[in-house]
Every structure is written in C-alpha cells, then in structure tokens.
Amino acid sequence: MNMPTNNHAIIVEGLGKRYRLRKEQDRTLKGTLLGALRRRSVRNDLWALKDVRLSVRRGETFGIIGANGAGKSTLLGVLAGTIRPTEGHIHVEGRLSSLLELGAGFHPDLTGRENVYLNASILGLPRSSIAEKFDDIVAFAGLAPFIDSPVKHYSSGMYVRLGFAVAVEVDPDVLLVDEVLAVGDEAFKKKCLGKMADFQRAGKTIVVVSHDLDTVKKICSRVMLLGEGRVLELGQPEAVVEEYKRLGLQQQDDVFRREWGTRAAEITDVQILDEHDAPTERFRSGRTMRVRVRFVAHERIEAPVFGFSVADYQGKLCYGSNTGITGTDLGPIKGPGAIELTIEPLNLMRGKFFLSLALHSRDHQTQYHRLDHAYTFWVVSDTLAEGFVELRNRWERLDLT
C-alpha cells in the first residue's frame, strides 16, 4: 500500500464491499435461529464494490458516474465512513463533509432553525460558528420567511436547499456530493454550482456522483466510470463520459420500459422538442412540449389512434390521452408519415418523467406499437409549491361572518 502523500486527499486501495442478501424471513429472530439450526446458509453474496482503486489529488474535483446499482453510492458511503468496507484500505486526509443526503438529520416536527443547529452539530460544526453563520445559511437557502416553521411543511426543494446550505458551511477539506443537483430547481442548481466553484477556488477536494453528465464534464477534472462495482474507466471527463454513453450503461431509465404490439404500423422515430422546435430533455414548468413522431404503416389502417401518457419516475401515471378521446380525426395511414403532439402548457411541476407513446386501433382491440415509458424528460420549476402537477390557484380574503 502506498503511504498517503501530501498531495492526495483520498487514497483507496483494493476496496471491496460485500452485501449478504438476506431473505425477508431472516430478518426475524425466528428466521435466523431456524437458519442456524438447519445450517442452511442460503446466502446471496453481492459485491457492490470490488477491487476499487483510486486516488484523488488535493484540490481536485473528481466525478463518479455509472448506472444505477453500479456502486456509486456505496463508494461514497464508504468514503463518508457510514459503510464499512469488507476489504481494502481507505485514507481520507482532512475534514470531510458529505452531501450524501441533504437534510438527512432533519426532523419533520422541528423548525428549520432547530434543524439547522441539529444538523450542523451532527456534521461536527460547533454551535458558536453556526450561530455566526446562521443568517448566511438561511439567506443562501432563501428560506428566511419559513425558518421558524416545522420542516414538514417544506417542499422537497426547500428541504434540500436548507440541507445544502448547512452542509457547505461545515467548511470541509473534502466534500462528497451525491446527486444533489438533481433535486433543486434551476436557480438553486446555479447557486450550488457557484458554491462548488468557490470550493474549487479554495483548493478543496470534491467528489461528486451524478447522472447529469453535462455537469460532470463541466466541473470535474477526472471522472471514474463504475460498472457492477468495478472501475471500468478512469480518466479525462470527456473520454469517460463518451465511454459511458458508448457502453449504453444508462439503463436506469429502462426499468419500466416496455415495447410491444403487432407492428402492423410502427413508430420509427420520436423527437422531444421545446417551443422553438429544439430537441431537449429539460422543460420549464408551464412551457410548451412538442413530441414529433414518425411512423410507418405497413398496411392501410383506416382509423388509427395515437396516444400518449406521462408517468412520474416511479412509473405512476400522471396523465394519459389519445386522439380517440380528444376526437381528433387523423384520417387513414399507409406507408411513412409523421405526427406532432403539443402539450401546452406543460403543467408538470418538477422531477423526471416518463413519456409513453401508443399507436392502436380505434376500438383498442389491436395494439400496433406501444412504447411504454420509453422516453424521459425533466421538468424544473422555480416555485416553492410541492407536488408534480401545477394547479393554477389563488387565494382571497372573504369578509364572511
């Protein structure tokens, strides 16, 4: 093993983490005792990390990418000290703060103020310095009017903002960031990136895990690609991100994906566009979304119906409709063609969503081509409101007695 040198902030050697997957029944005393009695060690070992070796230089911003389940979060957990590795060595130089889960220590019944103090002390910041920085924290999070309400009334975005604001105040030497930027809105994301740039300028070491490949490319000096717990690639951001894309490892969006149908008519190409017809995956709440669909009908279909639906990232249906429901008559189709769906305004709030497309007969008896949860897009919003649909609303005071 190399001795840690002065210019390295993190050194990891031969790191491995094995999980013993226990069956649900083994989680009880009875299950364990029975298992021990029968000497039935039905174990499913899973190596979440294996032979991971890396060193992060002081002042470097190091990115970790990979599909879901590749071991990214486990690796951050090991670096943060919450997960004990099965084998290998880790050396972290200096004080470490993790943004693994923002607001992890928040208690819903306590106010924002109380949680700031609690969370800061969990992260190891003394009360005196938190008192000094309190106003900055609140201002950074933009939560001054709400700081004395219980955080259970906060939206997830507010939660994250407060968590981030506290965590960065710990002034660590090494900062671990896990998918933080995915949750906040656009404005806050900018603030976070600004703060991270401050950290970089101050010569701090940052390890960031993200699915946001563009951000990774932008801020990281080196990137590591993890796949099934192993280091697949380590090097220049551009090259590693390209490799990741090439390997098609972004399978995490495919969990709910299902493609089926008779294929008598097929959807051949789908483009998701913004109001200026520019392809995008990111939409602002309340704006316009267009979906341009090209298809080929291998036989003449008299009354085809095109349908779409939007589901949240857990696969839960938010909205679904089709040309049959709206009474749009597109006429018969034969051979290649194109059709455009416009959603205006896009009243989704924020988060990642699935788009499904369907081409079927008017009576629903024949499904020609179904692309369930085949496309993803993001919606961002600046409001503090919660939920996933925007409900236009207003309040007024009535003088009723």
Added chain:
Amino acid sequence: MLDLATALKRRELIVNLAVRTLKVRYKNSALGFLWTLINPLLMMLIYYVFIGIVAKIKVDIRIMLTGVIFWQFIVMCTGDAAGAVAGHANLVKKVYFPRVLMPFSMCLANLVNYLLSLVVLFVLIVVISLGSSLTLDLRWLWLLPVVLLLQFALVFGVALIVSALNVYFKDIEHITSVILMAFFFMSPIIYPVQMVRPENGTSALAHWYMMNPVASLATLTRRAFLGQPWPPEWTFVPSLALSLVVLAFGLWLFSRLEPSFADQL
C-alpha cells in the same frame, strides 16, 4: 471496545440530540412534559385501586408513587431503545458520527425527564407526609446520586443492547415488552419490598430476588426518598455491580454490531 470517551467529547451533538428527543416528544402535545407525570400517576391510581381496595392490601401511597416513577424511567429508556438506531435509518446511512450517541442521547433525554419527575415526586412526598401525619424521613436523600448513576448505567446498558439488536431483528421490540413486564412484577414497583420476606413464605426466593438490579435500585430509591429499609438481602450489593456488567456488555455488543448498521437498515 467502544471508544466511548471520544464519542462523549462531542458534547454539543449529545445535547442537541437529547434536546431533539425531548422537543419532538412534546412538540404537538398541549400538556407536554406533564404527560411523563400524568402517566405514572394514572398507573399508580389503577394499582392503588386494585391493590388497596379490591385486594385489600394496605400500601403507603408514597411508596407506590416512588416505585411507579422510578419504573417509568426504565420503561421509557428500554421502550425508546428499539427505535434509537433503527428509527433513524436515514441518519445512520448518510452521515457518520459515533452511533453510540444515539442511544446515549436518548437515555439522557429520559434522564432529564426523570429528574424533573423526581422533583415533583419530592414535593408530593412532602405534601402527602405533612398532610397525613406520616413520618417524613429524608436522612437518606444523599443516596440518590449514587442510585441514579447506577440506574443510568443499567438502562443505558440495556438500551445499547436493545437498540443494536433491533437493527438486526425486528422482534426484539416485542420481546423487550414481555421482559419488562416480568421485571415489573419481579421488582418492588407497586408493592413494598417488605412483602418479599421470609414470613411471607418467600424466603427461598428472597435471596435471589435482590440479585435483580432493578429490585435493588427501586428499594434504594425508596430509602433515599422515604427512609425505607435497606434491601433485605446482602445480594443487593453484587446486583448493583451487575448494572455495570450490563453496561459493559452493552458497550461491547454495540461496538461489535455498529459497523454493519448501515448495511442492515
């Protein structure tokens, strides 16, 4: 062995966690802290009615009061222990800090509660004694700090065991409530220790009875507040040492299981 000394250096965190426990407990209740008093008082009332009126056993209400409030502290610590670690999965998985502080701060919060209850208990004892010509004997009050220390060692030790095991086996919660009930009857909580005397035909048991640290501590608490007799058997001395053994075992077990907490939750 667990590095308790280092962990205890994080005083601010301990205080904050303990304050959180208390704040959260009383946040949405109008009566707040009073509940920790109302509960044992109601409990005592029920026992008093049954034992004093139905079973016609004459019991000094102050003895019962002391026992029930003493017991409340033990119940709260062991009860809260189940969730002390397992109930904060998010925190365990995402942030590192000495885990031992989770059961420790919980016990500390309950200790604060208990101390406040003891103040009320003291006032009640004085009022009852003066109002009813019962003798007030406070000569042994100096015993209290020693008893408290040992009692804390015991409940913290048990809390360590319960909180660590409950991460692995969810049924620990259910087992502890049964064990607690056994100890409730095996210790002089609602009855005076004098009932466990040879003349009551329990001589064979009495010797072992005092090996139970809960019984010894309850008896000593009554001595402190009411000048009640010393525990009747010499076995109370080793039983006090047993509290420390429980604590040592708890610390050992917790430190053994702690590294895998994040994997289990």
